[in-house]
Amino acid sequence: MKKVFTIFTLFILIILLSSCKPNDNVLRVGMDLKYPPFETVDLSNNPEGISVDIAYALGEYLGREVEIVNTDFGSIIPAIQSGEIDIAIASMSITEERLEVVDFTNPYFYFKIISLVNQDFATENGLTSDSTVDDLLAIDGARFVGIASQVSSSIPESYGKNVIQATDLGTAVESVSQGTADILLMSANPVVDGYKANPTTTLVVWDSFVASPIGMAVKKGNSELVNQANQFIESLNQTGGLYEILANKWNPILLENLGKGLDFYINA
Amino acid sequence: MRKTSAYALAILTVLALIFFVVTQQADDFSVASFKPYQSLIASAIGNTILVSMVALLGSLILGFIFYLFSISKVKYLNAITDVFTEIIYGTPLLVLVVITAFLIGPAFGTYNRNLMGYIALIIYMTPYMKNVYQSGFSSISRDQYMTMDLFGFTPYQRYRYIIIPQVVRILMPPMMNNLSMIIKGSALLNVLSYNELYYAIRVAQSQTFRFVEGYVLMWILYLMITIPLSQAAKIIERKWAL
Numbered sequence: 001m002k003k004v005f006t007i008f009t010l011f012i013l014i015i016l017l018s019s020c021k022p023n024d025n026v027l028r029v030g031m032d033l034k035y036p037p038f039e040t041v042d043l044s045n046n047p048e049g050i051s052v053d054i055a056y057a058l059g060e061y062l063g064r065e066v067e068i069v070n071t072d073f074g075s076i077i078p079a080i081q082s083g084e085i086d087i088a089i090a091s092m093s094i095t096e097e098r099l100e101v102v103d104f105t106n107p108y109f110y111f112k113i114i115s116l117v118n119q120d121f122a123t124e125n126g127l128t129s130d131s132t133v134d135d136l137l138a139i140d141g142a143r144f145v146g147i148a149s150q151v152s153s154s155i156p157e158s159y160g161k162n163v164i165q166a167t168d169l170g171t172a173v174e175s176v177s178q179g180t181a182d183i184l185l186m187s188a189n190p191v192v193d194g195y196k197a198n199p200t201t202t203l204v205v206w207d208s209f210v211a212s213p214i215g216m217a218v219k220k221g222n223s224e225l226v227n228q229a230n231q232f233i234e235s236l237n238q239t240g241g242l243y244e245i246l247a248n249k250w251n252p253i254l255l256e257n258l259g260k261g262l263d264f265y266i267n268a
Numbered sequence: 269m270r271k272t273s274a275y276a277l278a279i280l281t282v283l284a285l286i287f288f289v290v291t292q293q294a295d296d297f298s299v300a301s302f303k304p305y306q307s308l309i310a311s312a313i314g315n316t317i318l319v320s321m322v323a324l325l326g327s328l329i330l331g332f333i334f335y336l337f338s339i340s341k342v343k344y345l346n347a348i349t350d351v352f353t354e355i356i357y358g359t360p361l362l363v364l365v366v367i368t369a370f371l372i373g374p375a376f377g378t379y380n381r382n383l384m385g386y387i388a389l390i391i392y393m394t395p396y397m398k399n400v401y402q403s404g405f406s407s408i409s410r411d412q413y414m415t416m417d418l419f420g421f422t423p424y425q426r427y428r429y430i431i432i433p434q435v436v437r438i439l440m441p442p443m444m445n446n447l448s449m450i451i452k453g454s455a456l457l458n459v460l461s462y463n464e465l466y467y468a469i470r471v472a473q474s475q476t477f478r479f480v481e482g483y484v485l486m487w488i489l490y491l492m493i494t495i496p497l498s499q500a501a502k503i504i505e506r507k508w509a510l
Contacts, residue, residue: 032461033471034471034474036475040471040475041471043307045308071461072458072460072461082370082371083374168470170473170479170482170483171479173477173479174479194477196477197479
C-alpha cells in the first residue's frame with residue numbers, strides 16, 4: 001500500500017505543478033498557414049501573409065506581443081475554446097453555426113465564394129466561366145465536394161445538396177480535376193490556384209454564391225477583446241490605415257495570381 | 269546470384285507499377301516546383317526522424333517500466349497496466365494525438381502542442397513495447413539461469429553471451445515493426461501543424477498546387493526513410509544473433 005500512496009502523491013504533485021498556467025501579455029493568434037496569400041509560410045517556415053500582417057498590426061494596436069499559433073483549420077475553434085489561442089485571424093467566415101460556439105468581431109473582409117468545376121462536367125452541361133450560380137444549382141445530380149468544417153461544404157448543404165467531404169484542399173481540388181466530383185466552392189484564391197494547376201481539366205465559374213463575411217473569432221463571452229478588435233477594424237479604413245498598407249504590399253501578388261487587388265476582398 | 273536477380277526483377281516490377289500510376293496523372297508531371305521547398309522538406313524529414321527516435325526511446329523506457337509493473341507483486345500496478353493497455357489498444361492513434369494535444373495538454377496547463385504530440389506517440393507505443401519485452405524475457409528459461417550460475421558467469425558474460433544474443437533475435441523483428449509503426453504514425457502529427465514530412469509537403473502543395481507530385485514525392489521520401497532502417501535492422505539482427 002505504501003507504494004500506491006507514493007505513486008498517488010507523485011501524480012497529484014505533477015498535476016499541481018503543471019497546472020500553473022502562463023499568465024502573460026502575449027496575444028496568441030490562431031490561423032492555418034496553408035492558405036496563401038492570406039495565411040502561409042515563407043521558405044524557412046516563418047508565418048507570412050495578409051492575415052499575419054493583420055495579426056501583428058492588431059498586436060501593435062493593443063500594445064501586446066503577438067504569437068502566431070499555427071493550427072489546422074478544423075482545430076481552430078477547439079483551440080479557442082480550450083484557451084490555447086486568444087483570437088483567430090484565419091479568414092474564417094462568420095456563420096450561424098460558429099456563432100453558437102464562439103464570438104466574432106465585425107467583418108474585416110468579404111470572401112466571394114466561387115466555383116471550381118470539372119471541365120468535362122462543364123462541357124456536358126454547357127457551363128462557361130460566365131455561368132451563374134443558378135445555372136450550377138439547377139443541374140440535377142451535380143456532385144459537390146467540400147472541405148469539412150469550412151463554408152465550402154456548408155453552402156451547398158444549405159441548398160440541400162449532398163456534399164462529399166474532403167479533409168483538405170489538396171484532395172478536394174484533385175477530385176474535381178480527376179472527375180470524382182464536379183463542383184468545389186471556395187474563396188477566389190484557392191479556386192484560381194487550383195485552376196492554374198489543372199488548366200485542362202477544370203474551369204472557374206466566377207459568379208459568387210455569397211460574399212462571405214470574414215471576422216476574427218474569440219472565446220464566447222470575451223467581449224473585452226471583441227470590442228478592442230472592433231475598434232481596430234474600424235481604424236483599418238482610414239487614409240493611411242492598414243487596408244492601404246496591405247494593398248500596397250500585397251496588390252502586386254494578388255493581381256498576378258488573381259487578376260484582382262485587395263479591393264476584391266474589402267468590398268462586399 | 270539467382271536470389272539477387274529475383275529481387276532486381278521484383279523491384280523493377282514495382283517501379284513499373286509506380287511509373288504507370290505517375291504517368292496516368294497530370295500530363296506534365298514534374299517535381300521541379302518543389303525545389304524551392306528543399307530546406308523546408310529537409311528539416312521536416314529531420315523532424316520525422318527526430319520524433320520517431322524520441323518516441324522509440326521514450327516507449328522503450330516507458331514500456332520497460334510497464335513490463336516491470338506487469339510482473340510486479342503490487343496488484344494495483346498489474347491492474348493499471350492492464351487497464352492502460354486495453355485503452356490504448358482500443359484507441360486509434362489519430363484520436364489519441366488529438367485528445368492528448370487539445371484536451372489532456374490544456375487540462376494540465378500546457379499548450380505545447382509539439383510536446384503533446386511526442387507524448388501521444390510515446391504513450392501509444394508503450395503497450396506494444398511492453399509486449400516486446402514480455403516475449404523477449406520469457407524466452408530465457410529458468411534452466412538457463414541455473415546453468416549460468418553453475419558455470420559462475422559474471423553479469424557481463426551472462427548478458428553478452430547468453431541473454432542478449434537470444435533476446436535480440438526475438439526482439440529485433442517486433443522492434444522494427446514498432447519503429448516503422450512510429451514513423452508511419454508520425455505523419456498524423458500533421459493535424460497539430462507539426463513540421464514533419466507529411467505536413468511540409470502539404471504546406472508546399474498549398475503554395476504550388478502540384479498535389480499529385482506532392483503525394484508521389486511524399487510517398488518516395490517516406491520509403492527512403494523506412495526501407496534503409498528495416499535493412500539496417502536486418503543486418504544488426506544477423507550480426508548480434510546467434
